Amino acid sequence: MSEGLKVVTIGGGSSYTPELIEGFINRYDELPVKELWLVDIEEGKEKLDIVGNLAKRMVEKAGLPIDVHLTLDRQTALKDADFVTTQFRVGLLDARAKDERIPLSHGVIGQETNGPGGLFKGLRTVPVILDIVKDMEALCPNAWLINFTNPAGMVTEAVLRYTDLRKVVGLCNVPIGMEMGIARLLDVDHSRVRIDFAGLNHMVYGLDIFLDGVSVKEDVIQKLSSPENSSFVKNVEGSGWEPEFLRALNALTCPYHNYYYNTDVMLEKELENYRDGKVRAQVVQKLENELFELYKDPDLSEKPQQLSERGGAYYSDAAIRLISSIYNDKKDIQPVNTINNGAIPSIPAESAVEMSCVITKEGPKPVAMGDLPVASRGLVQQIKSFERIGAEAAVTGNYDTALLAMTINPLVPSDKTGKVILDEMLEAHKQHLPNFFQPTKN
Amino acid sequence: MSEGLKVVTIGGGSSYTPELIEGFINRYDELPVKELWLVDIEEGKEKLDIVGNLAKRMVEKAGLPIDVHLTLDRQTALKDADFVTTQFRVGLLDARAKDERIPLSHGVIGQETNGPGGLFKGLRTVPVILDIVKDMEALCPNAWLINFTNPAGMVTEAVLRYTDLRKVVGLCNVPIGMEMGIARLLDVDHSRVRIDFAGLNHMVYGLDIFLDGVSVKEDVIQKLSSPENSSFVKNVEGSGWEPEFLRALNALTCPYHNYYYNTDVMLEKELENYRDGKVRAQVVQKLENELFELYKDPDLSEKPQQLSERGGAYYSDAAIRLISSIYNDKKDIQPVNTINNGAIPSIPAESAVEMSCVITKEGPKPVAMGDLPVASRGLVQQIKSFERIGAEAAVTGNYDTALLAMTINPLVPSDKTGKVILDEMLEAHKQHLPNFFQPTKN
Amino acid sequence: MSEGLKVVTIGGGSSYTPELIEGFINRYDELPVKELWLVDIEEGKEKLDIVGNLAKRMVEKAGLPIDVHLTLDRQTALKDADFVTTQFRVGLLDARAKDERIPLSHGVIGQETNGPGGLFKGLRTVPVILDIVKDMEALCPNAWLINFTNPAGMVTEAVLRYTDLRKVVGLCNVPIGMEMGIARLLDVDHSRVRIDFAGLNHMVYGLDIFLDGVSVKEDVIQKLSSPENSSFVKNVEGSGWEPEFLRALNALTCPYHNYYYNTDVMLEKELENYRDGKVRAQVVQKLENELFELYKDPDLSEKPQQLSERGGAYYSDAAIRLISSIYNDKKDIQPVNTINNGAIPSIPAESAVEMSCVITKEGPKPVAMGDLPVASRGLVQQIKSFERIGAEAAVTGNYDTALLAMTINPLVPSDKTGKVILDEMLEAHKQHLPNFFQPTKN
Amino acid sequence: MSEGLKVVTIGGGSSYTPELIEGFINRYDELPVKELWLVDIEEGKEKLDIVGNLAKRMVEKAGLPIDVHLTLDRQTALKDADFVTTQFRVGLLDARAKDERIPLSHGVIGQETNGPGGLFKGLRTVPVILDIVKDMEALCPNAWLINFTNPAGMVTEAVLRYTDLRKVVGLCNVPIGMEMGIARLLDVDHSRVRIDFAGLNHMVYGLDIFLDGVSVKEDVIQKLSSPENSSFVKNVEGSGWEPEFLRALNALTCPYHNYYYNTDVMLEKELENYRDGKVRAQVVQKLENELFELYKDPDLSEKPQQLSERGGAYYSDAAIRLISSIYNDKKDIQPVNTINNGAIPSIPAESAVEMSCVITKEGPKPVAMGDLPVASRGLVQQIKSFERIGAEAAVTGNYDTALLAMTINPLVPSDKTGKVILDEMLEAHKQHLPNFFQPTKN
Ligand SMILES: [Mn+2]
Ligand SMILES: [Mn+2]
Ligand SMILES: [Mn+2]
Ligand SMILES: [Mn+2]
Structure with missing residues (x-):
């Protein structure tokens, strides 16, 4: 990595890419990216060109010596890479729409990560990821694979079980979003809040919450189960929990817990969206079309505001934070998907978990907090x-x-x-x- | 125990009692019961008298020196007992009807053991069991508690966690019924079939199946997933499984698995019963009324045939087999609920499990077969x-x-x-x- | 196995063989051996002929239709075998003498199983065993490997870790000897005593002791730590334990524990034997020479009394009991070396342990008794x-x-x-x- | 803690105290100690006065507003404390001399922490620590107990098992000394080296070694087993390891491993010291006498150079680093003794371990690195x-x-x-x- 980093983004034609570029630009001082390769497949060529050219304009405007390459040739891109990020979507949003709509047509929530929809996303995605890993082992054996592609839990599990690559991290914006939500609830800066996360991707619990290092869990649980915060809670946590349930659970839920602890309410909403042709994939498709229209504008040279509505907020920040902490051996604590190693005793030691880890140059190491609370152990094991x-x-x-x-x-x-x-x-x-x-x- | 055993049956006024009596009579040679105390509470006095007198007539007809005592005084009964069996029902069938009907009125299966109905059965039953244990510790500290009262899993767990009594076994007729069903499927005598059971009460899996000691699992799974056996399977297993599901599960399910792997089908059935006033408690209530009419007949001195329709088939056999194996240190293998001790590594060592155990004079000891199959681990953990x-x-x-x-x-x-x-x-x-x-x- | 069993004994020229033959003769009713192949290598041909001919005379005298074959061709012998027993000694007693004497020449106990001598016995033996397993997988894939060859723990571990064979059992006469010793101490028939064994080969503890199914551990520990039994104890247990140590350990030790809890005393003894040219291998060599002289006698057609001094007492009984329980699916409890499967939680689930197992047609299954006592956990882990x-x-x-x-x-x-x-x-x-x-x- | 910290040092009359004072002075900016209470017992009054007055002079010279109190009244001192450090020695060096000499008189290494000497140090120390914890629970329930008193492993285990206090950390200078030694070996600044520590107190292994975040373990093991570094290694590691042993162990040992992997060599040395009246306690006693002579000098107002020969190097630094990281919620990685929580799967989750932890305001949290290497598991379990x-x-x-x-x-x-x-x-x-x-x- 002597003269700057080579970063490869597979699925580079994604609408998220401008956020990633913005992240690399903002952290250039600590993370000197020399080459950024945006890779996509034939079907994604048009989008890759649009978003790739925006990326080039952004870098140019920032005045930074980052070479942005657009290519359909994955192997050339991977050669000697330092970090590989994956954000592709096999079958595009069209496939996601099927993941969501077919189950709903039978009265079942699709849930594109940990539900029946997620199973199919996994069936399509895992073989492609394993293929990428095979290429990496040949072309850039020392590179890190930072995977954003969902279902991130199943994908990380598959890499750990079916390949020899250990430099793999699964990344999600949910935990960081929870921390930021709690910071807003407490009306303090995000930097002062830290949550002890443990569980699986999209099935992660906040086991404790600290403000300036002091536990404020009781207070937060109290606030979250108070009617006066109900609109806030609905926004962050879904439709809101029964206060007695949340008190007894005595842990923070993530938004996806609504699919499991709030199934009937969620199903009703989703069926309504289904009938209206407005399941998430359809909404996102519309947003994306609009975004790409914006991206085409040759005068645009920064991330447009509208991207934040897309739902991937903090992804860029989470990704760059992680890459920078690995690169700089920062030893800070971040919630990521990695090998369990006994940190959650009721999950096999060799399985993937999503939990608070110390991020070192040799990757994330889970922080042992003891076993999951009894109440969460079953659902986590099931997923x-x-x-x-x-x-x-x-x-x-x-x-x-x-x-x-x-x-x-x-x-x-x-x-x-x-x-x-x-x-x-x-x-x-x-x-x-x-x-x-x-x-x-x- | 020198001059014959003292057995105490709490909930002695149950309609099951004649089966138990028959069991003690049939195995008198190996299990010399000297005193049998049938205990019930004030509200159950009438039924206790009816069934108790039948018990006395049965013993008399058999010509055995078993003293049958009927009493409402639990503490007198417990004094110096060798075995205490519990088969009481707090709130009687009326309460069970509520356990089943109230959830159904909200579109939810009641399931009187591992469902919301079972939660309430547990809330009513656990404190009574802990009270009995307290009496036992004072009055018969060396006695065995053989619990048939549901939810047997939650009850055994409660005794293990909240008392010091370790001579406790939870008993269910489901595993023995599965073995007998498989024997019928294979058209062989039950004695030639053995199943490796592991899991929890009413959530137990047959991990392997042996005919004369040789595994026939593959063959049995094949048979169970073949259309030609579908009516048999529906009878034994519920509504039948998709062959591909059963093959991949690669284990025997118990009938209660239908509530969890076949939820929509079961819910539909139960809702129909609900609308017709024919949930299981209501059906059983009618059967029990008829049984007690029969029991009243002073000329009846044996277990009437109609009892077998009641649904508790093999209970008596399972109970007496267990008591006899403990008393005689038989070291045979039986499926019961007892402390896990690491036999299922993903369940806490100190928790109750239902699995194949060697039955010795000092009680059941689980047979270690390794961890549960991955597919069952989640649901078992959740229950x-x-x-x-x-x-x-x-x-x-x-x-x-x-x-x-x-x-x-x-x-x-x-x-x-x-x-x-x-x-x-x-x-x-x-x-x-x-x-x-x-x-x-x- | 339809028309009688084929048993293959590798190392058939061993001086132990007559005991094995006697066992097969005595249990012929329950264990119909049709062919018994005694296999040895070129260097062992002479001994094989001597002991093999005695075996033939013994069978003839018993009037049983067992065909005894003597061969140096292992592969022909293994073809379609049902049970393979191994009792060979790579390098013969000469090698054992080196295992014992070389460490002693540096002031270190050799200990031919769990000591430095045992390491070398393992280095010589494991590759041969793995070779046999390879032959078995090709020639008799359904056969059981019953290994008596020491170090039985390391050998069983090696088979479990480095081959796919799972039908392997390691066998030792130490636990059965402990049970018989305790029976003598209590002055009762062996059949009335049962010990809960757990640990490793030659590092096994008796965690509880039952007489007619009732624990008599406290009483036995009391007796074993009483001065009046000291000569008995020395005989069974070695040089005797300090009573306070044994009471606090609260478990039976095996004779080999003397090497670890009584190291200085044992070393002194062994050094004396070393100087006198009387380490165990040398004593045994002398005994064996005498035995083979006896075996040569064409009029001898039974196991000579002198064999019992050789030190392998109960081996034959333990071996035939085990083979018969597997063959007949007896489901009785025997202490053997097999896969742990979680029965001892602090030992890896996939490792070999020596413990009380239920013996079924599909082999031994460990009985879960919870983790080892804290005091034994360290030494067991170290071995x-x-x-x-x-x-x-x-x-x-x-x-x-x-x-x-x-x-x-x-x-x-x-x-x-x-x-x-x-x-x-x-x-x-x-x-x-x-x-x-x-x-x-x- | 609003207006500065109250720190209580039990065993304040120790010769180490000046190092601690120096540490507090040097880190005053990040760790604003307002009150420092040096507590000792009647027998230690003279030493407390001497070292306490030196402490006062040191603080005065530094011009810092730290109030130094000297007292024999532990309870007054503990009232509302924020941090309690313990560095007392029950029976003083005289007792340590017995811990070392009595075993040696029977040919056994005394080893004052994990050997027979350590057992006695534990028997004397644990009850006093539990007494202190009782006082803390009453007088300063929110304080942290930072224990330096040996045997630190047994003491931490005792606090975790026999009290409800969870704010306890055991501290040792061995790991930090290992890191500094490796830094010297690599000829780099200590800040660039990080070791992944796991094990127990004085039985800790370096599982990996990083220079600027990149593993250099192979290189370090190579260097440590090279003859050209033998004098360095002897100095850091004891008498040096056989290269082949160290390569196969593939981990860093701590100096105390010499007692277990190098027993005969160490015994010989210790016996020589024993005969010469120069066991460690006797050497230290002489050093201490000299130190206290120096401390008495009213013109001395800084830590004298001679203290570093005493053997407690880096203790002060380790202690203050730890206290500061807790106080400031630094989330850096430090090796300390704390509750395992599954981080080392083969050690009970509730036991004390010494390993790399993230230090937060709510204390140390172990970093999960997977189970110990097989080779170390036995010895660690035994200790x-x-x-x-x-x-x-x-x-x-x-x-x-x-x-x-x-x-x-x-x-x-x-x-x-x-x-x-x-x-x-x-x-x-x-x-x-x-x-x-x-x-x-x-
Ligand atoms: Mn996500
Ligand atoms: Mn049942
Ligand atoms: Mn042996
Ligand atoms: Mn130390």
Whole structure:
């Protein structure tokens, strides 16, 4: 890394890219990126050109010596990379719409990460990630893989179980969003708040909350279960919890917990969106189209304000913070997805967990806080089983394994309904599931 | 125990009692019961008299020197007992009807053991069991507590966590029923079949199946997932599984798994029963009324055939087998609820599990088969969390804790719906929940 | 196995063989051996002929239809075998003498199983066992490997870690000897005594002791620490324990514990034997020579009394009991070496342990008794580490790994002394350590 | 803590105190100590006066507003304290001399922390620490206990097992000394080196070594096992390791490992010291006498150079670094003794371990690095068993338990020799072992 870093972003044509660029620009002092390669596939070429040219204009305006490369040739890009970030979406938003809509058409929440939709996102994504890892092992064996692609838990689990790469981190903006939400609730600067996170991706709990190093959990739980904060809570946490439930749980939930502890309410909302043609993928598609219209403007040379509505807030910040802490051996604490190593005793030591880690030059190391509270242990274990079996199905292309993953998902009401959804989704995503449809497999 | 055993049956007025008597009569040679005390409470006096007199006639007809005592005085009965069996039902079938019907009135399966109904059965039962244990520690400290009262998992967990009694076994007829069902499927005598059981009460899996000591699991799974056996399977296993699901699960399910892997189908059935006034408690109530009419017949001196329809088949056999194996140090293998001791590594060592155990004079010792299959680990953990928090709520009478137990139950769709059910059920069962309603508690 | 069993005994020329034959004869009713193949290597041909012919005479006298085959062709023997027992000794007693004498020449106890001598026995034996397993996988994939060859713990660990064979059991006569000793101490028949064993081979503890199913541990510990039983205790347990130590340990020790809890006393004894040319190997060599003289007698057709002095008492009984319980799916409890599966939580689940197991047709299953007492946990862990690293050294032929195993052994006082012993022993055993001396390895 | 901290040092008359004072002075900017209470007992009054007055002169010279109080009244001192440090020595150096000399008189290394000497140091110290904790719970329930008193592992274990105090940290200068030694070996500034520590107090391993965040373990192991560094290594690591052993161990040892992996060499040295009247306690006593002579000089107002020879180098720095990181919520990584919480899976979660922790305002949190290497697991477990049983003996005053702790210590060759040493040491330390000699106990 002697003369500046080479960073490769796979899925570089994503609408998120300007945020990432902004991040690299803002932290150039501590993170001297020399080359940034934005990689995409043939179908994404147009978007890559649009967003890539915006990236170049942003760098130029900032006056920084970062070379931005646009390419469809992944292997050339990966050669000698220092950091590889992945933010691609196999099948684009169209596929996500199917992930969300097909389950809903059978009365089941799709949930594009830890639900039946997430299973299919995993089936499409895991083989591509494993392919990238294979390339990395050959072309840049010392590089870090920073994965933003969902389902980040299943993807990290798959890399840990099915490859030898250990320099992998799964990243999500949910924990940092929770910390910022709590800072707003307490009306203090984010830097003064720290949460002890433990759990899995999109199934993470805040086990304790500190303001200037002193626990304020009791106070925060009190505030979160108070009616006067209900609109705030709905905004941060979903539809709000029953105060008695939250007090007994005695931990912060993440927004995705609504799918599991608030299933009927969420289902009703989602069905309404389904009927209105406004499931999240559809809303996002519209936003993205608008964003790309903006990005095309040759006079635009900074991240447009509208991107923040897209929902990926803090992603850039989380990603650059992480890369910088690794690069600079900062030894600060950040919540990421990494190997458990016993930090959560009821989860296998070799599995992926999402928890507060010390970030060193050799990567994140989980902070041991003891086992999860009894109340959260079951649901976390269930999603972990889902992630493991989902990853296995993705790798083997085995139909039975896929049905097992589908059926044990907490959102799926039966093997029968699971099979109906599975069959319909396999058909719908056929072209992106070669492991399931190639004649030689399984 | 020198001159014959003293056995105490709490809830002796139960309609099951004739089966138990029959068991003691049939195994008198190996299990010399000298005194059998049937204990009940004031409200159960009439039934105790009816069934108790039948018991006496049965013993007399068998010509055995067993003294049958009927009493409302539990402490006199417990003095110097060798075995204490519990089969009482706090609030009788009326309470069970509420456990089943109130959740259904909100579109939720009641499930009287591991569902919201089971939570309330636990809240009513655990304090009574702990009271019995207190009496036992004073009056018969060397006796064994053989508990049939549901929810047997939560009850065993509560005894292990909140008392010092270690001579406790939870007993269920489900595993033995599964073995007999598989024997019928294979068309062989039950004695030739053995299943490796592991899991929790009413959440137990058959991890392997042996015929004459040789694994026939693959064959059995094949048979169970074949259409030609579908009517058999529906009978034994519920509504039948998707073959691909069962093959991937690669383990036997118990009938109660239908509530969790077949939720929508079961809910539909139960709602129909609800509308027809035919939930299980109501059906059983009718059967019991008929049984007690039969029991009254002074000429009846054996277990009437109709009892087998009641649903407790093999209970007597399972109970007497267990007591006899303890008494005779038989060292045979039986599936019971006992302390885990590490046999299932992902469950706390000090928690109750239901699994194949060697039965010795000093009680059951679990057989270590390694951890549960990944696919079952999540659901089992979730029910274990439910049992632990439910037991805690029963002991403390804490409302918040009860709502937490309710909400994390896999059948309950949200904290909001959970709270509605909780409030309505607390009110309905008020008189049997002194820990929740006494002014001094909590 | 339809028409009688084929049993193969590798190291068939051993002086123990007549005991084994006697066992097969005595249990022929329950264990119908049709073919018994005694296999040895070229150097053992003479002894094989002598003992093999005695075996034939014994079978003939018993009038049983067991075909006894003598062969140097292991692969022919293994074809379609049902049970393979191993009792060979690489390098014969000569090698054992070196295992014992070289360490003693540096003031260190040799201990031919869990000491520095045992390391070398393992280095010589493990590769041969792995070779046998390879043959078995090809020629009799359904057979059971019943290993008596020491160090049985390291050998079982090696098979579990470096092969796919799971039908392997390590067998030792120490636990059965402890039970028989306790029966004599209590002056009751052996059949009435049962001990809960847990630990490792030659490092096994009796955690509880039952007479007719009732714990008599306190009483036994009292007796064992009473001066009036000191001569008995010395005989069974070695040189006797300090009563206060034994009471606090609150468990039965095995004779080999003397090497670890009684090191200075044992060392003194052994040094005396060393100076007198009477270390165990030398004593045994003399006994064996005498035995083989007896065996040659064409009129001898039964096991001579003198064999019992050889020290392998109960081996035959333990072995045949085990084979019969597997064959007949007896489900009785026997102490053997097998995979831990979580039964001892502080030992890795996949490691070998020696403990009370239920013996079924599919092999031994450990009985979960909870973790080891705190006081034994350290020493057991240390020997387990020694076994694992010793096995690794045997497989890889890596010098550094061998020195690590040597140095962490509790009997070896330093890496320096360890290296001196290691170098001298490597040289002395050169011809039996091809992994260390072949030019291509490591 | 609003207006400056109150720090209480128990054993304030120690010769180490000037180093501590220097530390507080040097870090006053980040750690505003307002009151420093030096507490000692009657027998230590003279030394307390001498060193306390030096402390006052040092503070005065530095011109800082720190109030130094000297007192024999512990309870007054503890009132509302923020940090309590303990550096007392029950029985003074005289007792340590017995800890070292009595075992040596029987040919056994005394080892004043993890050997038989350490057992006695624990038996004397643990009850006093538990008394201090009782006072703290009453008088300063929010204070941190920073314990330097040896045996720090056993003491921390005792506080975790026998009190409710969780704000306890055990501190040792060994790890920081190892880091500084490696920095010297690499000829770089200490700040650039970081070691991943894991194990127990005085039984800690460096599992990895980083220079500027990049692992240099292989290189360091190479250097440490190279003859050209032998004098350096002897100085840092003891007598030097066999290169092959160190390479296979593949971890840094701490100096105390010499007692366990280098026992015969160490014993010889210690026996020589014993014969010459120069065991460590005797050497230190002489140094201390000289130091106190220096301390008396009314013109001395800084830490004298000679203190560094005393052997407690970096203690002050380690202590103040730790206190400051807690006070300032620094979230840096430091090696300390604290609750394991699963970070080392083969050690009980609730036990004390010494490992790299993130230091936050709510104390140290271990960094999960996975289980210990197989080779170290046994010895660490054995010392952990010794610590637990030693702590139990200290609390109960039970003779049998004390003999058990003695016998399982790896340095003690038998229960017989252990008993001889135990009896002689109990007698020698009688006055400081009230739990063993009060008529009412045990
Ligand atoms: Mn996310
Ligand atoms: Mn049941
Ligand atoms: Mn043996
Ligand atoms: Mn220290």
